[in-house]
Amino acid sequence: MILSFSKFLHGFSFLVILCMLSCNGEKKKPEATEHKYTNALVDETSPYLLQHAHNPVNWRAWSQEALEDAKKENKLVLVSIGYSSCHWCHVMEEETFENEEVAKVMNENFINIKVDREERPDVDQIYMTALQLISGNGGWPLNVITLPNGKPLYGGTYHTKDQWTQVLTKISELYKKDPKKAEEYSDMVAAGIAEANLIEPAKDFKSLTKDAVKTSVDNWKANWDLNEGGEKGVQKFIIPSNLSFLLDYADLTKDDDAKRQVRKTLDKMALGGIYDQIGGGFYRYSTDDVWKVPHFEKMLYDNAQVLSLYSKAYTIFKDDVLKNVVLETIDFLDREMLDENGGYHAALDADSEGEEGKFYVWKEEELKSVLGDGFELFSAYYTIKKDAIWEHGNYVLHRKIDDAQFIKEHNLEQSKLNFIKGEWNKKLLEARNKRVRPRSDDKIITSWNALLINGFVEAYKAFGQEQFLEKAESVFSFIKSNSYQNGKLVHTFKKGSQRKEGFIEDYAFMIDASLRLYGVTLNTEYLDFAKELNSVVGSEFADEASGMYHYNEGNDLIAKIIKTDDGVLPSPNAVMAHNLFQLGHLEYNTDYIKKSKRMLSSMVPAITESASSYSKWNALLLNNVYPYFEIAVVGNDANILVNALNKMHLTNALVVGSTVENDAPLFKDRYETNGTFIYVCQNTTCKLPVKTVSEALRQMNNF
Numbered sequence: 139m140i141l142s143f144s145k146f147l148h149g150f151s152f153l154v155i156l157c158m159l160s161c162n163g164e165k166k167k168p169e170a171t172e173h174k175y176t177n178a179l180v181d182e183t184s185p186y187l188l189q190h191a192h193n194p195v196n197w198r199a200w201s202q203e204a205l206e207d208a209k210k211e212n213k214l215v216l217v218s219i220g221y222s223s224c225h226w227c228h229v230m231e232e233e234t235f236e237n238e239e240v241a242k243v244m245n246e247n248f249i250n251i252k253v254d255r256e257e258r259p260d261v262d263q264i265y266m267t268a269l270q271l272i273s274g275n276g277g278w279p280l281n282v283i284t285l286p287n288g289k290p291l292y293g294g295t296y297h298t299k300d301q302w303t304q305v306l307t308k309i310s311e312l313y314k315k316d317p318k319k320a321e322e323y324s325d326m327v328a329a330g331i332a333e334a335n336l337i338e339p340a341k342d343f344k345s346l347t348k349d350a351v352k353t354s355v356d357n358w359k360a361n362w363d364l365n366e367g368g369e370k371g372v373q374k375f376i377i378p379s380n381l382s383f384l385l386d387y388a389d390l391t392k393d394d395d396a397k398r399q400v401r402k403t404l405d406k407m408a409l410g411g412i413y414d415q416i417g418g419g420f421y422r423y424s425t426d427d428v429w430k431v432p433h434f435e436k437m438l439y440d441n442a443q444v445l446s447l448y449s450k451a452y453t454i455f456k457d458d459v460l461k462n463v464v465l466e467t468i469d470f471l472d473r474e475m476l477d478e479n480g481g482y483h484a485a486l487d488a489d490s491e492g493e494e495g496k497f498y499v500w501k502e503e504e505l506k507s508v509l510g511d512g513f514e515l516f517s518a519y520y521t522i523k524k525d526a527i528w529e530h531g532n533y534v535l536h537r538k539i540d541d542a543q544f545i546k547e548h549n550l551e552q553s554k555l556n557f558i559k560g561e562w563n564k565k566l567l568e569a570r571n572k573r574v575r576p577r578s579d580d581k582i583i584t585s586w587n588a589l590l591i592n593g594f595v596e597a598y599k600a601f602g603q604e605q606f607l608e609k610a611e612s613v614f615s616f617i618k619s620n621s622y623q624n625g626k627l628v629h630t631f632k633k634g635s636q637r638k639e640g641f642i643e644d645y646a647f648m649i650d651a652s653l654r655l656y657g658v659t660l661n662t663e664y665l666d667f668a669k670e671l672n673s674v675v676g677s678e679f680a681d682e683a684s685g686m687y688h689y690n691e692g693n694d695l696i697a698k699i700i701k702t703d704d705g706v707l708p709s710p711n712a713v714m715a716h717n718l719f720q721l722g723h724l725e726y727n728t729d730y731i732k733k734s735k736r737m738l739s740s741m742v743p744a745i746t747e748s749a750s751s752y753s754k755w756n757a758l759l760l761n762n763v764y765p766y767f768e769i770a771v772v773g774n775d776a777n778i779l780v781n782a783l784n785k786m787h788l789t790n791a792l793v794v795g796s797t798v799e800n801d802a803p804l805f806k807d808r809y810e811t812n813g814t815f816i817y818v819c820q821n822t823t824c825k826l827p828v829k830t831v832s833e834a835l836r837q838m839n840n841f
Contacts, residue, residue, distance in 0.1 A: 173192040175193060177191060177195065177198070178196070178199065179199060183581075183633075184222075184256075184581065184630075184632075185577070185581070186220060186222040186224075186252075187254055187257075189228070190231060190235065190252050193231065193236055194237075194238050194241035194242075194245075195240075195241045195250050196244075196245045197251070198249070198250065198252070200258055200261055204249055205286060205287070207249055208249040209286040214283055214291065215251060216249070216250045216251065217253060217282045218235075218251070218252050218279055219254075219282075220278045221256050221579070222254070222577070223486070223488055223577075225489065225494065226295070227278055229296065230279050230296050230297065230302075233298060234298070243303065243306050247310045256630070257637060259641060259643070260689050262280065263701065264696060265282045265290060267335075267697075268290040268293055269295075271330045277296075278295065279295060281293070285320065285324050287696070288696045289327060290324060290327045291309060292305065292309050335697060335698060337685070337702065338684075339740050340740040343739050345743075346762050348763045350745065350746055350759065351763060352391070354745050354746045354747075355384075355393070355396065355756075357746065357747070357749060358750055361750065364399070366402075366406050366428050367403030367429075368407075370427075373423055373424060374426070374428075374429050375423045375706070376423065376443075376444065376706075377706070379754050379757075380704075382753070383756050383760075384753075385450060385451060385454060388400065389789045390760060390790065401451075404460065409540065410429025410430055410536050411429065411431055412424045412430075412432045413463070416563050416567055417474070417570070419441050419466070419467050421436055422435050422437050422488075429536070430536050432495075432534070434488035434495040435487055435488035437706075438475060438587070439586045441471060441475075442589035442590035442592070443589055443592075444463070444467060445464055445468065445590070445597055448467075449593070449599065452600045459540070461600075464600075471590070472609075477580065477582060479616070480613070480616035480620075481616040481617065482582065482586075482590055482613065483580045483581065483582065484581045485578070486576045487577040488576065489576060490577075497573050497574070497575060500533050500535065501531050501533070502522060505533075505566075509562065509565060512561065512562060515548070518548070519559075520537060521535075521538050580632065582621070584628065584630070584640070584644040585641070585643040585647045585648075585707070585710075587613050588617070588648045588650065589647055591654070592647075594613070595651075595654045599784035599785065600785065602781060607658060610655060611655065614651065621644075625674065627640035627645060628640050629644050639690065642675065642679050643689075643707065643713075645672075645710075646675070646687075648668075649668045649713075649714075652664045652671070653668050653717065653720050653721075656668065657780075657793060660777060660794070660796055665724070678691045679691065684700055685736050685740065686737060686740075702752075703744070703748075704752060704753055708753075708754040711737065712741075712754035714737075715737040716761075718730040718733050718737075719734040719758060719762075723766070723792050724794065726822055742759070745759065760789070761790055764789075764790050766790045766792075766820065767788075767818060767838055767841070768792050768817075769791055769818055769838075770795065770808070770816070770817040770819065771783070772795065772815055773797065773810060774797055774811070776795035776796055779831060788838075803822075804819070814829065815829060816829070816830075816834040818837040818841070
């Protein structure tokens, strides 16, 4: 149906040519002390919405009341969706939404709604799906014109002022002349959105095989960029779920190609301009195919997942290059994204003083002035030469070769280079901090902070530094204190915010984070919280027809959303399937394990066809088709042995411990006062207890 539906949309008279431009960053304007116009967004707390509070457009935040007013006034609804660091969103604001003539047309003919996609990802998902069905593309700003009932009539991204005026006039005229045809069209769009979210439940588990995993990866390999890492294409994106899965796959299958591809990608990312070579942390994506010139905004979700990925990679490769990325990224997060009250902000803008990347790039004369005699070696290390200039005489710091080769070519020792780099960074950070800083989006998003908890936990497991565990527990405490109200999670927190929505990604990611904290602390309060959230998910988000979970609690949108594919965030349904799998093994709950398998089984066709979009599911497939171990450590010194096990990369293993008597299935009747024992189990069958990690590893190899 989707194919014929798309053809229908393509030929329909309401479809205006779409301008599909990708979102980069935002332009920043100096704040005015007095404003000619003020609209309802002035009462919001979202930085993105507040940036539009003084447009001449009568913007309102998304609400059912706004749609009801549209029905009463028989007006079309204009929904404009973006986020605070979206460059083209703000170009369109300055060119179009600040124009009084355009605003007059909008105000007279439409109910105008502005949406921060990071506050209302459910609204964004609905209308992005519509746009992708129509055109096969998407992007932000996402501008949709709907009927008063919210069903889409038109969709596009960035428009110039003249294009937008033409769209408004054309759609308004068409609606007034033929409302019945408009309704017919919008019904078709809504039906397409609903169909795009249909999942056919699996009848059995026969598709869960090793061949399915291998086929998926084999199909995927053709898209790997073997020279630069990542995937082939004109841009490079950081997709940690993909690389994390491939690490596990390589370990279980001994696929050296997959292992090399991951290491190549990690190394190229760390050398490239996509990594902030001076301040640490990763930008959102590379605008080229060699990781050199990034889009300069920094997102919490990228850097949170990078912590997990590089920490995990370190347990395999044991290379300080990977460790340094983790340490520098944590330093960046604490320095620039940590809220003074706890929790971490959502994003840093790409622009400062109206120019993208201005805060981060360097001119040669600036570098010479700051570094003095150190410039010559610095220029060799960071590729400061004429053919590497980005634009306007600016350099994006990046490296062509790794330290090992650089040391050899310049007759240095690693310790000496490390010292020199430290001096460079100190001087350049000091100089950079005198510049006008990019704006921070200071929303604290529950799901993204949950990913950061995981990042800190994985760093603690890999490196054993207590401060990382303390950070993880601190973020958890902040979320539980501020974003957990009356037994429900809210998606975003900011002082004064009236937001009450919580989405499946918040619950799924927080359950995952709670289970990981339980695994390293042995504190059952984290396990209890995971179970509490899981109960809410079962009662409020379950979709009986598909066996999955829908994105939001209510049914006030035009269609339900069932998010199964990975993007920059892992699929919340895949994470929930992992959670059920984990809880099932922790509690010997066969119903949870069966539900997890049913969810996974329905996704196998998609996994094999498009592995790069379903890596979180593929990781669960590994858990199901290769031996999966429950490793229970019981006794007074359980923490010590659990930490020792966690320093290793144990693919397909659940490691838990207890220092006290515990009636949970994995610990029941196993506590003894005279020693600490490791029980290696598989499907509730356990080997005889052993006292050392080496003995436990032998049991795993010979189970």
